[in-house]
Amino acid sequence: MIMNMLDRKLVRDFVRLWAQSLAIAMVLACGVATLILSVGAYRSLEETRATFYDRYRFATVFASAVRAPRHLKSRIADIPDVLSSELRIAEPVLIDVEGMREPASGMAISLPEFRDPAVNRLYLRRGRLPEPERSSEVAVVETFADAHGFEPGDSFEAIFNGRKQRLNIVGVVLSPEYIYAIGPGDMVPDPRRFGIFFMPEKVMSGLFDMEGAFNDVVLTAARDADTRVIIDRLDEILKPYGGGGAYDREDQISHAFLDAELDQLNAMATVIPPIFLAVAAFLVNMILSRLIALDREQIGLLKALGYRNLTVGMHYAKLVILISLAGILIGSVSGWWLGRGLTRIYAQFYSFPFLIFRQSVDLYFLAGGVSIAAAVAGAAKSIWSSVTLPPAVAMRPPAPTTYRNTFVGALQRIGVFSQLSIMAFRHLLRWPVRSFLTMLGTSMSVALLITSLFSYDSIDYMIDAIFFRADRQDATITFSVDRGPQALIAAAAMPGVMRAEPYRMTPVNLRHGHRELRMSLTGVTPDSDLSRVLDLDLFPVAAPENGVILSERVASKLKLEPGMTVEVELLERDKRLEDVTVVGVAQSYIGLNAYMHLDALDRLLRDGRQISGARISVDEAMLDELYDVIKSTPVISSIALQGVSRDRFRATIEENITTMSTIYVTLAVIITFGVIYNSARIQLSERARELASLRVFGFTKAEVSSVLIIELALIVLAAQPVGWLVGYGLSWSVMQGLQSDLFRVPLIIYTSTYATASLVVIAAAVASVLIVRRRVDHLDLIRVLKTRE
């Protein structure tokens, strides 16, 4: 096939403009890649989760009781829309792993005999499931096994009701219930210190005195069932057995964390790609309008030769499409590659038995279509001008650029600025829209950097607030059931314990009007010094004699303010309802919280002084002795270690943020480079003659480049405050996307983050200007002066 002449020109233009085309293609590629990455990862993660849930019958409703008889089974199964149910025994235990100093927390869950569970089935990774009669056989979740290098045949010890027992691992499993397994008191999963294992039902009931009884129920419901109805019925059935507080899948921790992750990917898909597409559209606009200005006489000639207006327009549209295709290709390949990488990270972070890497063709078409549309939209005005240019006018040179004596003239009279600076100022103001858009494009890089870096600041602030202001204890111990006041004295008497503060927790439903939230109500002593309730300014407040303090998220979700009354449904007390006055609002970044004076909570529950556990500060030197005692104390069901928790949290978050920041810094550098490099090249093309003249008059290379550099420097400088502002806004919206009932991230941006963002962008701008500067240095003086503009 012989290429027609216009297409030959097209290919040659594309090759000639390769550097600028590449800069634009790279910006487009970023948009395409982030779109494919985020939507692709979203779909992969969602599909993987859905498939796992579906195949392994993940429950839709969860509930627990203290001790309920098994004959309730038929009543539960008869609840309308319930498809299947499984009655289980689930007990928190302490785990003692050889070589590990501190006790780990664990959860022992029963497995039915001679059949698979009807709900929450296990995926067997290695080995087999425990045999019904073998009291020491367990199957452990893969994360815990991997963290300790356990294989079938290995063993560890667990403390059941104060009795230490050696357990033999026969299988390694995955559960849809623990895709994201987070231990008590932890903020991120720590597979080393949190293990879930499964034992035969008969063995469990023997260990926990649960013959013919259960304390945990999971069930699946029909697809379109109203889970609220099921929850109400289930609560009713379990109410006499210390039950109540059944909850929906939405409130299940592992599920909710995955939801938060999916939301985040969704936010990424909607916030980031549009920025790149807009910047790319602007860049296309910039270089195409310049190209058409340079091609003016050729356009006139083509039309004089009889080419149709539309053919000429199409010629330029094709160039834009060619650039877009390059961008789409680069973006698709890198998006695919990054998407695979991200999905692999998910595979490590979350426990899925398999991973469905979902890369549907429609996504690529969508990304490609959107990119071409953005680029062509950016080019529309220029293409239109080529279409409408009358040939006779086109063949005459364009009228010289007119400048107006704006206030730059006043600068002139002050006499501070050289004529070279005046040139830069005038040129800048001569094309205010272009200058503004260049500035805006650059500010997007700054904003993008701030948006990616601010999480360091927020997390840092959060860690300070949580671990150094609010929960300053070294460890939190939880009793298997609430105990009398003597338990605190016993806790305080343990080796190494320097201070022990009691707390009490009870599950409640808080209600205000039609709004309702399920959470724990915590009783604290007013003289608590280790664990403190903080007000909105992070100052500690003592719980008053009466009333409840709500965390900010609870208050805002229930539309409550101090002075108003909240209805408290006591889930462990037959759903008894009590009205309590809200006396304060507290800052809290994790979970949903409500606090009361311990005495007030005791009065509310009407059973005298009871405590759920204690927060303790410990003498480091006596940790081993303390751990030994805890491991052999039957009443302690779990221990949360603040220091380990904090380090783990910091490490996990930092790893995530570092990965993301690297990506974002790359993206921001690409935008800056695309914008500044293209602006400089366009300027150079428009002003080659001017700059060459200056060289002829005896201005040095440095002086001549300064005209270009001053203008770009002004643009880059003006972009900084705008970028900071936009960055703050974007960070705010990203942060809104991160808010959930599980955790809240405060919006904190340190000055150093603004500075870092600016420095990176300025460095990228300087680099791109230096590249163009080399061209200024090599201007062909004679040729430039001989040609007519």
Next chain:
Amino acid sequence: MNEAVFTTRNLTKIYLTGDVEVRALNGVDSELYGGELAVLLGPSGSGKSTFLNIVGGLDRPTSGQVTFRDQDLATLSDGKLTLYRRNHVGFVFQFYNLIPSLTAWENVALVTEVADNPMPPEEALAMVDMEKRMTHFPAQLSGGEQQRVAIARAIAKRPEVLLCDEPTGALDSKTGVIVLEALTRINRELGTTTAIITHNAAIRNIAHRVISFIDGKIAEVQVNDQRIEPSEVVW
């Protein structure tokens, strides 16, 4: 006759266009004398522009010598050539080459800012009768006016030589005359050595000497005993 400002000996410039060797200058021996007004005549491609570019420090010869006073221009570094242009040479081009973003006054000031002993921009503009249009931008000026601003800009630094490449090439005869008048006046009043390239033979008679180029060589040097005023030039 005054002493020679420029001397060239066997000046040769070869351009390579693709595989074709073009001898733009082929062994030119010449002098330009202090205070003279020389017209360089010749058809396109005869080498006169190349000659002017080399003398003006915009280009280097392939071989041969070119000296400005006692300085060998052929051996100067880029930086030295820049300084040479800045301090000694004024250029006027066919297409004016004014900076569109600067007013007439500012275009002149552009040069006076970096010159050692410049005249005030107003004075330079007055010499070309442009002092009334100082605040106008190039786009607001006619071609002749733009060229006069370009001349003012060239002379404002009191250069020793003024090199003009087709200064009237883009102008009609009437404005061309006005521009030539400005050039002869400057040559007369300031004593600036002036070289004017043209292929308009009618202009030859305003010069002290006419140097004709053909095929990269000087074909003839003619000394005018009787010079005419620009207004007498018949186009």
